[in-house]
Amino acid sequence: MHHAFAPSGRATAARARRMPAAFFVAAFAFASALLLSACGRSPTPPTPPGSAAAAGTAATSQPGRVLVVSIDGLRPEFYLEAGKTYDAPHLRALMQAGSFVEQCESIFPSLTYPAHTSIVTGVRSARHGITSNGVYLDGSRQKHAYHDGDWYWYADEIRVPTLWDAARARGLRTGAVSWPVTVGARIDILVPECWPARGGGVGYPDLQKRLANPAGLAAATAKGPIPTAGLGEPELDAWIGHVAAGILRQNPPDLLLVHLLQVDHKAHQQGRSGKEVADAVHRADAALGEMLDAVKKTGGFERTTVIVTGDHGFVDVRASLAPNALFQEAGLLRSRSDCKAWAHAAGTQAAIYLRDPADRATATKVLALLEAHALDQGKRLYTILSRADLDRLAAYPGALCALDAEDGYSISGTIRDTLLGRSPHKGSHGSDPSRPQLATGLVLAGRGVKPGARLPRARLVDIAPTVARLLKLDMAGTEGRVLEELLSE
Numbered sequence: 001m002h003h004a005f006a007p008s009g010r011a012t013a014a015r016a017r018r019m020p021a022a023f024f025v026a027a028f029a030f031a032s033a034l035l036l037s038a039c040g041r042s043p044t045p046p047t048p049p050g051s052a053a054a055a056g057t058a059a060t061s062q063p064g065r066v067l068v069v070s071i072d073g074l075r076p077e078f079y080l081e082a083g084k085t086y087d088a089p090h091l092r093a094l095m096q097a098g099s100f101v102e103q104c105e106s107i108f109p110s111l112t113y114p115a116h117t118s119i120v121t122g123v124r125s126a127r128h129g130i131t132s133n134g135v136y137l138d139g140s141r142q143k144h145a146y147h148d149g150d151w152y153w154y155a156d157e158i159r160v161p162t163l164w165d166a167a168r169a170r171g172l173r174t175g176a177v178s179w180p181v182t183v184g185a186r187i188d189i190l191v192p193e194c195w196p197a198r199g200g201g202v203g204y205p206d207l208q209k210r211l212a213n214p215a216g217l218a219a220a221t222a223k224g225p226i227p228t229a230g231l232g233e234p235e236l237d238a239w240i241g242h243v244a245a246g247i248l249r250q251n252p253p254d255l256l257l258v259h260l261l262q263v264d265h266k267a268h269q270q271g272r273s274g275k276e277v278a279d280a281v282h283r284a285d286a287a288l289g290e291m292l293d294a295v296k297k298t299g300g301f302e303r304t305t306v307i308v309t310g311d312h313g314f315v316d317v318r319a320s321l322a323p324n325a326l327f328q329e330a331g332l333l334r335s336r337s338d339c340k341a342w343a344h345a346a347g348t349q350a351a352i353y354l355r356d357p358a359d360r361a362t363a364t365k366v367l368a369l370l371e372a373h374a375l376d377q378g379k380r381l382y383t384i385l386s387r388a389d390l391d392r393l394a395a396y397p398g399a400l401c402a403l404d405a406e407d408g409y410s411i412s413g414t415i416r417d418t419l420l421g422r423s424p425h426k427g428s429h430g431s432d433p434s435r436p437q438l439a440t441g442l443v444l445a446g447r448g449v450k451p452g453a454r455l456p457r458a459r460l461v462d463i464a465p466t467v468a469r470l471l472k473l474d475m476a477g478t479e480g481r482v483l484e485e486l487l488s489e
């Protein structure tokens with residue numbers, strides 16, 4: 001059941017399915033409790049259900065709101081070919097009413113957690129600190145009680161200011177539903193994304209403790225259409241859409257970040273053009289539609305800017321590479337905890353770490369090994385990204401190098417006897433984001449957006465400065481730029 005949001009490796013299936021559901025139950029209770037308390041405490045009267053006229057006259061004096069929806073694994077063709085290959089009427093309508101980008105470049109590695117963190121910080125992974133999906137455990141003391149296979153859940157791992165920090169600094173209210181790396185974030189209405197690690201790790205009680213703030217939350221209960229089968233459940237995006245729409249209807253924050261997951265899940269299972277990928281796009285679009293309905297009821301697009309984006313595209317894969325097989329064969333690795341070199345892999349790439357980064361003899365040996373196996377019967381399996389390449393890509397500080405798989409291959413951190421093996425899935429991502437297939441998309445509509453504008457290219461790191469402009473936030477020091485061409489003000 002490997003997909004981008006499941007613990008990899010030998011997770012027990014029962015645990016992996018059961019715990020996320022339990023988590024989501026708590027998260028839903030959490031969200032509901034906050035919604036109730038937020039409504040009860042609200043210093044301003046709720047915005048009247050917006051007729052366009054009511055919203056229109058007040059719009060110029062009222063502060064704007066921004067809704068950012070990330071459809072994980074969103075590719076530009078979902079809206080460029082909507083109505084043909086893809087059935088995504090709400091996304092298509094947003095594109096037609098607003099402006100859009102033809103190709104939005106991710107970062108390296110083009111993985112979910114680093115990329116989402118770039119969306120909210122405007123910088124690449126070496127600077128924001130979320131260098132991969134999973135934490136690389138090098139034996140040194142970690143900030144949290146991470147276990148092997150854990151992902152970067154905790155917002156305090158992010159080393160630079162986020163959009164929610166900048167919004168809070170301006171006294172604005174923030175919200176996030178299932179947005180990566182938000183556990184413990186200083187977000188007013190928060191349903192973070194998280195699941196317990198395989199074999200224990202940061203478990204549900206720990207999560208609950210973190211979520212149970214503000215006080216009174218743990219006692220709250222709520223009924224809702226909660227997916228009982230966890231992250232693999234097709235209804236998950238619908239549930240996230242319900243929660244987000246509820247937040248938008250009852251007491252919309254100035255900034256709301258929402259992450260939908262199912263398109264990515266299906267693209268891992270079936271590859272880029274899988275039938276169920278198109279079905280998941282349709283369901284994500286329906287969830288988006290529910291959020292847009294809620295926006296229309298609270299000031300509409302005169303009040304709110306809607307931004308739909310993703311984190312990466314997808315490549316099709318048919319085989320997997322396990323570089324740790326090479327290290328094992330060379331006597332450099334006996335187990336995860338007993339090794340001189342380790343391939344920290346995810347998707348179609350891997351960072352290569354030395355247990356002792358100053359060990360030059362092992363560095364030489366490892367680089368020679370990787371060079372020697374890069375071709376299989378004359379055919380290239382992967383490219384070695386040198387330390388200088390990684391510096392240029394602003395990725396993996398501390399790694400010796402990284403491997404970027406050729407088309408058709410994923411890279412696994414498994415320890416097995418052969419470099420080449422079967423791939424458990426048909427689609428993946430993670431490689432150098434300049435590959436056209438790995439581009440994601442970007443659509444903007446509503447308040448402050450120029451209708452009918454179209455940009456050939458943008459980057460994920462441009463989103464934070466653009467949102468900052470819309471909300472008049474201070475986001476100095478980003479690597480991206482304000483997408484002025486798409487804005488009307």
Ligand SMILES: [Zn+2]
Pocket residue numbers: 004072073111112113264311312
């Ligand atoms: Zn993703």
